Amino acid sequence: MTTTAQGIIDPLDFSDLFSREVGTGPKASFYVPTDVTGTKADRSATVLKNQINHAAERFHELGTSNGETESILSPIRELVSDSSYWRQQSRGLAIFAEAGFHSAVRIPIEVEQSVVVDSRFDVLPLVPVLESSGKCYILALAKNSVRLFDATRNAIEQLPLGSIPESFDEVVGDLPEQSLQFRAVGGGDAAFYGQGGTADTESMLTEKFIRAVGKAVGAELGTARSQPLVLASVAEYLPIFRKASPYPVIHDQVIPGSPEHSQPEDLRSAAWRLVNDSELARESVERDRAMSLVHNGKGSLDPAEIAHAGQEGRIDTLYLPRIGIRRQSADTYVLANDAVLSTIRTSASLRTLGDEDRPDEVIATFRY
Structure with missing residues (x-):
């Protein structure tokens, strides 16, 4: 379970669901619209209560005994009366049940309310969280914090930094205010900065920080990835970062401004606004290739x-x-x-x- 700006999201691992064999008896699939804020908790609980009644009727139509029907549905009924559960939701709730199995998963996508009892689980509404494409990395780059995210169109997850520096101070250390700094300039000379050179010194060290992060991102993610990386930072960081990082797919626009206090969900939305056009172009190429294979x-x-x-x-x-x-x-x-x-x-x-x-x-x- 993860708490994000999209509410409470359960692990999106549906392997148990997909391992269930066809022919082992009727299966029930429930989809309930929910609300991140919890203000519509009672409404969502009522939707599920009505769906359970409909599912029970359908089980009986398919010849399932009253006792087996109740055994399948009783864990779902318990959710209806759990008020705290309904106050801790994401954008949608998916529930699956059959004899000896039930699973309730809070998912970060909106769903239409539905209940299906059939020989197979209804998984089509889950496709947006199951698809194996449509991802981007987001690097929130600020002096006081560096954060790396893996984001789909619908969800975002913070990744461990590994070798990537966590902050400016980790790269350059604390700077005594009166210290004398220098850097190499053209012709092998050195330019020195002490009092009166604070701005240039700060600029030099900021570049050092950005370059260090850029190189580490390339090393951490690898250089053969095709997943785009979107930088959230002040715009001036982008050209320095692109030049320093060997990562091959860095988006040519940033999510502007300091991201130090930006919420992950806001970063996800902003990133997909930036990459959407390029993703649609990629999809068009991929569809054309698929259609060519169909015709052949x-x-x-x-x-x-x-x-x-x-x-x-x-x-x-x-x-x-x-x-x-x-x-x-x-x-x-x-x-x-x-x-x-x-x-x-x-x-x-x-x-x-x-x-x-x-x-x-x-x-x-x-x-x-």
């Missing part, structure tokens, strides 16, 4: 064919619309859900595309 018989646009290929473990990459498949497109929704389950189980890649002109488009490229 190495992929498909047919949800039924894609779902079947998933069952055979043939999916290499599955592409779904970022806005989500509409539930009104019932057949496509069910088939796309099956494809996601297969994609995750077989360690294939899951991507989302932000093209709102194709709201129900499903694309898959095949391994063979």
Whole structure:
């Protein structure tokens, strides 16, 4: 469990969910809109209470006994009456239950309220937190603190710095006010700074600090990464940082101003505003490549064919619309859900595309 500006987020590890076998009995999937501030706690609890009643009816329709139905749903019922739980939420709540298994996960994405009882869990609303692309690093660079984050479109996590300096003082140490400083200049001469040279000395040491951080970031993250890094700092730091750091994908704009007191969620939002255009361009190239493979018989646009290929473990990459498949497109929704389950189980890649002109488009490229 992590506390962020997006509220309480549970570990987004759904491996237990995806390991559940089809054919072991009906499975219930609940999605509840929640509120980070807790002001709508009663409303969210009421939504879940009504969903449980609907799920019970559906279990009975599928032939599940009263006792087994209650055994499946009782852990979910306990949540309804836990007022403290509802005051500690994120933007959405996902709950899954079947005989001998239940999981409740607070997730950092908005969801539409729904309850599904079927032979498979409904995982399509989770796609934005499951996808294997759409990430950026954020480096919040201020003299008093250096912070490194890994951010998706929906969540942000602070990373350990490792060898990256934590602050200006760690690089240059405390500076006696009257000390005499120098640096090399052209022709092998030296320029000295004592009283009256404080501004130049400060500038020189600031550059030293930025260069040290830049080099350490390259060493810590590696130079072969394709994940963009966005710098949150005063604008003057960027050219120094870019020149010093071997990291290959540094965004050409900064999140401006000192980030010392910036909240992670604010940094995440600002970073994605900056990288969104380049990400959309990358997605366009990736979609074109996928469509080329489809036209060459190495992929498909047919949800039924894609779902079947998933069952055979043939999916290499599955592409779904970022806005989500509409539930009104019932057949496509069910088939796309099956494809996601297969994609995750077989360690294939899951991507989302932000093209709102194709709201129900499903694309898959095949391994063979």
